[in-house]
Amino acid sequence: MLRVEDLDTPAVIVFLDRLEANIARVQSLIARQGIGNRPHIKTHKIPAIAQMQMQAGAVGLTCQKLGELEVFVDAGVCDDYLLTYNIIGPHKTDRLMRLAGRVKRLAVVADNDVVLRGLSEAGLRHSRDIPLLIECDTGFGRNGVQSPEAALDLARLALKLPRIAFEGLMMFPNTAPHTHEFFTRAVKLFREAGIKLPVVSGGGTPALNSLAEFPMMTEHRAGTYVYNDVMMVHSGVASWQDCALQVRATVVSRPSPARAVLDCGSKVLTSDQYYVQHYGRLADYPGAVISALSEEHAIVDLTAVSKRPKIGEVVNVIPNHCCSVSNMNDEVHGVRNGVVELTWPVAARGKVR
Template sequence: MQKYELDTPCIVVDQDKLKANIARVQRLADEAGIALRPHAKTHKTPQIARMQLKAGAVGITVAKLGEAEAMADGGIGPILIAYPIVGKTKLERLMRLAARAEVTVAVDSLEAAAGISDAAVNAGIVMPVWIEVDPGYGRAGVQPGEALLRLGRELRTLAGIRVTGVLVFAGQSYDEDSDEGRILVAEREAATALASAEALRGLGFPIESVSAGSTPVSRFASAMKGATEMRPGTYVFGDLTQVKAKAMNVGECALTVLVTVVSRPAPDRAVIDAGTKVFTSDGEDSPIGTGRGYVIGHPGIEVAWFNEEHGVLRLPPEERELKIGDKLEIVPVHCCAVVNMLDVMHMVQGDEVKDVLPIAGRGRVK
């Protein structure tokens, strides 16, 4: 089958670009002498995680327990859950998962760590945990310095966990407008992680892993002095957010959404069969002036706005021959959000559909 025969809207992934992206970032990590533990929240697909592991990744990262279960079901591991696990139901699931897969969990509070410890003691295991430290992004993570030391002292009393690493996420890298700024974020992120690791080692913890990094700073892995690994995710597919961050160019983006023109209500307007229920409303407009997406082969078209089921395109004079039934490929603003909206992705080589992969982690947000 040819890709333009696919029913729309659907996700299309260019296999050659996907493989090139995986190889490129693995090479960046190798050249910097640090490990790569990519974040699978982007693709949510065990088959792609397996490609990353085969290329040299030391394991994968996930955000939610449901994603970890989907990856373990697909035979993928080791798995880092970079998210606090809280609540009886989730702790019971975590113990079942730990019985069949190699799992590490991030914590940033005594409450979360104590829950994991109690569940692990009851299950007769010791759970490896990493402490998440906030490097200035202002999301999750214990504050470095005295707050971290206080948490470390509290965790020493918990019999069901073993603290073996620290992780940080400097999401502020997305706000930088220059490579100089991104390099500075990478340096400071790694410095925070390293200082935190040394502080925890001073408390007697056997800190082995110092984990940092995201796709916007992956080009600067060599600047992450003291980090033992990085955890980028979006690099596998790419999107307009990463184009804005100069992590890749539009031609390297492997994931597109194939859509059909379903209405031509005005000469300068076309409507496609995908809105926020496919593209989502996440992220900012295209950095190259094309609105909520980039139409491949039609740089003059603006993806102007979305409703739930409709996408509205503004057409310059040279694009007004566009007809109802025409199909277009659009690079989204944020590919991770798009992947979570659909059940499968179509792997293509050139225009030929090679495979259809279920998105095993789609909707696994618990």
Template sequence: MHPNAALIGRPGGRALLATPALILDLPAFEHNLAAMAAAAQAAGLALRPHAKTHKSRAVAARQLAAGAVGLCVAKTGEAEALADTPGLNSLLVTSPVIGPSAPARLAALAARVPELLVVVDSPAGAAALSAAAQGAGRVIGAVVDIDPGIHRTGVADAAAALALARQVAGLPGLRFAGLQCYAGHAQHLEDYATRVMIAEMALGEMARAAAALRAAGLAPGLLTGGGTGTFAIEGGLGVLNELQAGSYAFMDVEYGAVALEPAGGGPFRPALFVDARVISANTADFVTLDAGFKAFATDGPKPKPLSGADFAFMGDEHGALFEAVPLGSLVTLQVPHCDPTVNLYDVIHVVEGDTLVDLWPIEARGRSY
């Protein structure tokens, strides 16, 4: 049992947590789910939240209950871990799945969710997926991925998308389900107008591919992509019919710097934190927290103490807080980049103020394979 489980429901129990602990502010989280559901509906977009952010059935179930049409995952292992989420009718794997065992694992998974969708960006990948699905007697919806210009995944252009869709449509065990174009490079640009421009450029090839497919009698049902950074933009661009946002549920320091709406800011509240503790206070300039490289993602900005004080990493296990607080103090920091921070923890500590309300398992933590 987790050492903090005994604190659930105890008034003031948050102050007693074993730390570092990943903290979810429940009211802020619920606000974020409602705000994105409303925004997607107003924009005429279906919402398929990306579960690579949270990796947790409890979070996913709440997103589905708030109106999401299904979930995205990045990896086969995440799909396996989250397939049993209550209310899940449709699951999309947003990265091409290549490897000796992954197609067969996905085909087995197709028996556990009403609709399984998997991104493809190569003839060989589609063929392997087809063989596995056929072997399992299942049908997988293949979504052709289009490169938004960063060359990470996806086919190069509309012509390649059409060719791959035609191949998919002819393969047993697969059905052609639509197109994906995820402009990852547009999500964190801080200026709104720049983000509009990049998102529009990125989706241009998808729009051309969709037109070519319609002309060829292969109308793409699904036009999926977008993220928290472009949630307010995609509706106006008129290319996507489905939004894959993930970070909106939690927010982080990185997205906190982005003008998510034309007026700046955005409707989402910081909901994800780490509670750390002062474990040494023998020097004049700072105190030492029990949270370092193993407690926060280090690919982006620094963690942000709620007090406004500065923070600096001090190695794997420690951080410096430049604030005069007593030994033993609990210190709350907003997470720098939510997805890889969540991936460090096994449970989410759900809080309302100073009360620990629940512990939610992060079932897909570490399931990058």
């Protein structure tokens, strides 16, 4: 029997009780709204966890990149996927079509006519219809058409192009009031134009507390909720006790009374601050923050902590952004009651193409 103390550091652990509770809680939260739960796998990148999400009642899965999708389709986790990324060029659209032939439904998004036409040509090459959602930017400032009118124009083109099966709209993340205003107007515009919107797909873990404000959504895509992290605690959607993924790290130096150095740097935690200060928290030392990172060192500021960790002690770090930690590590260890129950390879780690 392997105990958690037996793991060499740095090691990524997942508290299985917390993981299971997070999956169950969010599934029932979304189901209570009467909409579909379509978890985003980019947080864990592990087919076995997606299987747990499906068994809990998810309607399907979301992937961001084709490479992730290939891993999950190979694993046979489910047969209904949404790929929330503009897919450009014949190399990628051919991969998409091959994957579409292996599942019941594979929908994809587009926010411009170049992507739409490329998908249509690929559909013709492979004699396959591709379900499509128009991606809308409702305030995040990333991909997405900029207005409900632009969404309608692109939908009209999608309806004209061969092999495109227009299904609706998608956005990330739900924010009030922008998303609400954008989608209320969009739904009205589409209704007046006589174009049906069977799918309106919203997303984001921080938005889970305000699902009721978005009655036009038919499904919700959350990812980070399976593990949670400092950002989710700050956004008020999770507590420290809901943080399932933690990084076990050894205190390798105490150069001064208020400073500890851990053996996990940016090559484990990443330097993604994710809209909050610092680079992570020490779970068992409230007030201890990771104030700086170099590649293999995490600098912990202990100023606010009276009881301080010793050299050689192993501490648990709650990262700012758990999704990027997943992508940096080969495996995560599932832990229950101090025992390592299993080790999952992070199968879609690094699948960014």
